[in-house]
Every structure is written in C-alpha cells, then in structure tokens.
Amino acid sequence: MEEFAFAFLNGDILREAWPILWQGFLYTLALAAITVPLGLVGGVVLALLSTSGPRAIRLAAAGWTDLFRAIPPLVLLVFLYAGLPFAGIDVGAWGAVAIGFFLNTGAYYGEVLRAGIESVPRGQMEAARSTGLSRGQALRYVILPQAVRNVLPDLVSNTLEVVKLTSIASVVALPELLFQARQAQNATYNATPIVAAAVAYFLLLWPLVRLISRLENKALAGR
Amino acid sequence: MTSPAPSPSRGAPAPGLGRPIVDARGLWKRYGPLAVLKGVDLSVAERELVFIIGPSGSGKSTLLRCLNRLEEPDDGSIHVDGIELLSPRTDINAARRRIGMVFQSFNLYPHMTARQNVMLALRKVLRQDRAQAEAVAARALERVGLAERMDHFPAQLSGGQQQRVAIARAIALEPRVMLFDEPTSALDPELVGGVLNVMRELRQDGMTMVVVSHEMAFARAAADRVVFMADGEKLEEGPPAQIFGEPRHERTRAFIRQIDRH
Structure with a gap:
C-alpha cells in the first residue's frame, strides 16, 4: 500500500511537478479554445453544403465527411506534422493541430448538425421563404436555431470528445497536459504526474458530462 | 390597362372587381412522367376571393404554391401585381413580400413567440427597427x-390560434394577395x-385572396368565384351559386355531392 502511494499519489513529486503540469493544463485549455470553434465552423459549413447545396456538392460534402471520419485523427495529425514536410510544406505543431482538428472534428460536428438540420420540418423553410426571407436568412434565423436545439446533447457530447482528443497534440510535442505529465514522469521516475493529469482532465470535463446527462434527460422528458 | 381582356375560358374576374393582381397562364408542372398541372390559367382581380376546389391530387395546392414560386412551374407565365414572377431577373424575395401565404400545418417558428414570429420578416426583409416592428406585429x-x-410560444397556443398567428405573420407585410393552402384542414x-x-x-x-379549401359553406357564402380542378386541369369555374347549384361538368357534380355528404 505504501509502495502504491509512493508511486502514484506522491505529494513531494506533485509539488515538484506542479508548475509544468499547470502550464500543460493551460495549453490544454488553449487547444480546446482553438479546436472546438474550428471544428464547429467546419461542421456548420459541411452541414450546410450537405443539406442545401446542388446534388454534386452534397455528394462531395458527404464524401469529405466519410473520409475524415474514417482516418484516425492521430494518423492525420502525424501526417500533417511529419509527412507534409516531405512535400516542402511545414505547417508546424500548431498548424498541424489546427488543420487536423478542423478536418476531423469538423466532419463529426458536420454529421451532428446535418442530422439537426434534417430534423427541422420542410414547412419551416417554406414559411420563411414565403415572407421574403432569403435562403441564407431562413437558415440563420429559422432553421439553424432549431437544428442546434434538436441535437444539443450530441453537440455537447462531441465537444467533450474533442477536448479529450486534444491530448494527441502531445505526439507533435505541444506541451499540453499529457505531454507535460510524461515529461514530469520521466524526470522524476514516478507516475504521480500522470495520475494528476487524469484528475485534472476529470475536473475539467466532469461538468460537461453532467450537462450532457441533464440535456438528455430533458430531451427525453420533452418527448 | 395593357393586358388583353381575358377570354371567359381564362376565367374572367367577376365584373365590378378591380384589375387583375394575379395572372397565371399556361402553367405546367411535372414530377417525372406525372403532369400535375396541364396548362392551367388563373386570373384573380383586385379584392376578389377565389376558391379552388377539387379532389386530392387535382393539382390545386401545386397551382397555389406556384403563385409564390414555392413550386417552380416547368412552363407558363405568372404575373403578380405586375411583376413577372418566373423571370430570372425578378428578385423573388422582393416579390414574395407582396404575396402572403398561409399553410395547412401553420409552420410557425417554434423557437419564437407569436410576436417574434410576426416580427422576423418585418425586421429582416422590410428592415424595420425593433420598435416599429414590435408595433406593426x-x-x-x-x-x-x-x-x-x-x-406565447406556438406550443402554448391552440391550433386555431397558431393559424391566426400565421395569418398575422403574413398580413403584417401588407401583401397585395393572400394565398391560403387548406388553412383549416389540420x-x-x-x-x-x-x-x-x-x-x-x-x-x-378588401384583401385579394386565393383559397384552396374544403370549407364549402364558407365558399358559398364568401367566394366571388369558385374554380373546380381535376387531374391537373381547370374543369370549370364560376360564381359559387352556379358551381354548387348547377355545375356543368359531371365530375364537378360528383365531387360536390361527395363533399356535401360529409
């Protein structure tokens, strides 16, 4: 028992590692603040193209979505970071993360939002257009608000996954929480920093998990 | 007036009414091999109330939905308040401001209150400021x-109240003509x-109105003209007394007998 506490719950190690863990936590927050909006923008664009464009564009959007849902995000990230330089393109760690998450999480948000848009009855668009609103105005003021509301639990759930996924940025040497915890572990020969990182993720994401449960219960009750 | 006097077969507006607000000619609409409208003409005079009746699948709703281009006719021409509706140069959004439409299933925006439902187009299409749009709504x-x-939100209103909000949403834009697509069927x-x-x-x-509906008592009492459609064609039309009292066409007679039994 004492050995377990020494290896995993070591107060001295934690105090020592705290500054770089905290820095990693801030990086993780920054990554979430970049990847979630990027994914959402990509998702909205994909959802609009796959629901209201001409047939060729709808098919292209669907193919794009399939492609980036099928490629593992880690593989995509490594390709962008370590593969593209062979073509003379160096996007750097931040660039690789931004592009990779835009492509990957955009595809996932796009699927969720597409389902939301398709859940809004046709008559809504017709009513809006009959009053003289343009297609864009109808989407913005009538369709999208209802679409988002209809898939809100899925959107929040997807966001939870995106934040967790930011830990893969550690493989391109961005000093986020997991990367820093590994550094601290290697420096101290002790697993406590990893445990601390797990606890930090839990504290960050648990409110989101609770929110999803509440939204899902509310959606069930509203039925 | 520049347009030629419409022949009786075109459906001359009842005498004493104003100039035509809606003038649709030779409308064709096909879905694949199926022709839903087969060269239909419809002219509606200012302040006129025209009722369109007919069995389901007769094309009456499609005809109505062509009049604000929710349905795109394959052939023909439509003038509404002098605007050539099917011309590619026409700003359809501007034209639709003059054409109010009421739907069978109300189609209120469920995430907005009754007043917000009415205000949306006032704000975004007519560009009224908030205070003005609130007052108009x-x-x-x-x-x-x-x-x-x-x-109240739509979910807090009865069906009848929702439909009246939908009417308010349309008339707030001061349209020149109102289209009603089975407004009481639901x-x-x-x-x-x-x-x-x-x-x-x-x-x-004095609103000009085109109504697709099965409310025959209302048609008898209020309509200036009743149009009977079947199989994508206008079979006959005339004042309600004539269509309901002494229909010329056997199919009209059969349809009215069937409706009256209900």
Missing part, C-alpha cells in the same frame, strides 16, 4: 384577435370558425 396580432397571446372542428372569421374580416377589408 402587435397591430397584426390584434387584427386576428390575439393581442393577449403575443408573448384544425379540430371547433377551432375552424375562428380562422374563417379572420378570413372573412380580411375579405371585408
């Missing part, structure tokens, strides 16, 4: 008898009267 909702329900019987009353008042205020 309040007046429109008063006109349909819902002043007290302005801040309503419980006890709620139909309130909607018909609002339509009657609109008519008294």
Whole structure:
C-alpha cells in the first residue's frame, strides 16, 4: 500500500511537478479554445453544403465527411506534422493541430448538425421563404436555431470528445497536459504526474458530462 | 390597362372587381412522367376571393404554391401585381413580400413567440427597427384577435390560434394577395370558425385572396368565384351559386355531392 502511494499519489513529486503540469493544463485549455470553434465552423459549413447545396456538392460534402471520419485523427495529425514536410510544406505543431482538428472534428460536428438540420420540418423553410426571407436568412434565423436545439446533447457530447482528443497534440510535442505529465514522469521516475493529469482532465470535463446527462434527460422528458 | 381582356375560358374576374393582381397562364408542372398541372390559367382581380376546389391530387395546392414560386412551374407565365414572377431577373424575395401565404400545418417558428414570429420578416426583409416592428406585429396580432397571446410560444397556443398567428405573420407585410393552402384542414372542428372569421374580416377589408379549401359553406357564402380542378386541369369555374347549384361538368357534380355528404 505504501509502495502504491509512493508511486502514484506522491505529494513531494506533485509539488515538484506542479508548475509544468499547470502550464500543460493551460495549453490544454488553449487547444480546446482553438479546436472546438474550428471544428464547429467546419461542421456548420459541411452541414450546410450537405443539406442545401446542388446534388454534386452534397455528394462531395458527404464524401469529405466519410473520409475524415474514417482516418484516425492521430494518423492525420502525424501526417500533417511529419509527412507534409516531405512535400516542402511545414505547417508546424500548431498548424498541424489546427488543420487536423478542423478536418476531423469538423466532419463529426458536420454529421451532428446535418442530422439537426434534417430534423427541422420542410414547412419551416417554406414559411420563411414565403415572407421574403432569403435562403441564407431562413437558415440563420429559422432553421439553424432549431437544428442546434434538436441535437444539443450530441453537440455537447462531441465537444467533450474533442477536448479529450486534444491530448494527441502531445505526439507533435505541444506541451499540453499529457505531454507535460510524461515529461514530469520521466524526470522524476514516478507516475504521480500522470495520475494528476487524469484528475485534472476529470475536473475539467466532469461538468460537461453532467450537462450532457441533464440535456438528455430533458430531451427525453420533452418527448 | 395593357393586358388583353381575358377570354371567359381564362376565367374572367367577376365584373365590378378591380384589375387583375394575379395572372397565371399556361402553367405546367411535372414530377417525372406525372403532369400535375396541364396548362392551367388563373386570373384573380383586385379584392376578389377565389376558391379552388377539387379532389386530392387535382393539382390545386401545386397551382397555389406556384403563385409564390414555392413550386417552380416547368412552363407558363405568372404575373403578380405586375411583376413577372418566373423571370430570372425578378428578385423573388422582393416579390414574395407582396404575396402572403398561409399553410395547412401553420409552420410557425417554434423557437419564437407569436410576436417574434410576426416580427422576423418585418425586421429582416422590410428592415424595420425593433420598435416599429414590435408595433406593426402587435397591430397584426390584434387584427386576428390575439393581442393577449403575443408573448406565447406556438406550443402554448391552440391550433386555431397558431393559424391566426400565421395569418398575422403574413398580413403584417401588407401583401397585395393572400394565398391560403387548406388553412383549416389540420384544425379540430371547433377551432375552424375562428380562422374563417379572420378570413372573412380580411375579405371585408378588401384583401385579394386565393383559397384552396374544403370549407364549402364558407365558399358559398364568401367566394366571388369558385374554380373546380381535376387531374391537373381547370374543369370549370364560376360564381359559387352556379358551381354548387348547377355545375356543368359531371365530375364537378360528383365531387360536390361527395363533399356535401360529409
């Protein structure tokens, strides 16, 4: 028992590692603040193209979505970071993360939002257009608000996954929480920093998990 | 007046009414091999109330939906208030401001209150400022008898009230013509009267109206002209007394007998 506490719950190690863990936590927050909006923008664009464009564009959007849902995000990230330089393109760690998450999480948000848009009855668009609103105005003021509301639990759930996924940025040497915890572990020969990182993720994401449960219960009750 | 006097087969507006607001000619609409409209003409004079009746699948709703281009006709021409609706140069959004439409299933925006439903196009299409749009919306909702329900969401309103909000949403834009697509078909019987009353008042205020509906009693009492359609064609038309009293066409007779039995 004492050995377990020494290896995993070591107060001295934690105090020592705290500054770089905290820095990693801030990086993780920054990554979430970049990847979630990027994914959402990509998702909205994909959802609009796959629901209201001409047939060729709808098919292209669907193919794009399939492609980036099928490629593992880690593989995509490594390709962008370590593969593209062979073509003379160096996007750097931040660039690789931004592009990779835009492509990957955009595809996932796009699927969720597409389902939301398709859940809004046709008559809504017709009513809006009959009053003289343009297609864009109808989407913005009538369709999208209802679409988002209809898939809100899925959107929040997807966001939870995106934040967790930011830990893969550690493989391109961005000093986020997991990367820093590994550094601290290697420096101290002790697993406590990893445990601390797990606890930090839990504290960050648990409110989101609770929110999803509440939204899902509310959606069930509203039925 | 530049347009030639329409021949009786085109459906001349009843005498004493104003110039044509809606003038649709030779409308064709096909879905694949199926022709839903086969060269239909419809002319509606200012302040006229035209009722379109016919069995389901006769093309009456499609005809109505062509009049604001929710449905794109394959051939023909449509003029509404002098605007050539099918011309590629026409700003369809601007044209639709002059054409109000009321749907069978109301189609209110469920995430907005009654007043917000009415205000949306006032703000975004007519570009009114908030205070003005609020005042116009309040007046429109008063006109349909819902002043007290302005801040209710659609889910908190009865079907009849929702349909009246939908009418307010359309008339707030001061359209030149109102299209009604089976406005009472989705309503419980006890709620139909309130909607018909609002339509009657609109008519008294001189609104031009085209109504697709099975409310035959209302058609008899209020319509200037009744158009009977079957199989994508206009079979006959005339004053309600003629269409209901002495229909010329056997199919009209059969249809009216069947409706009256209900």
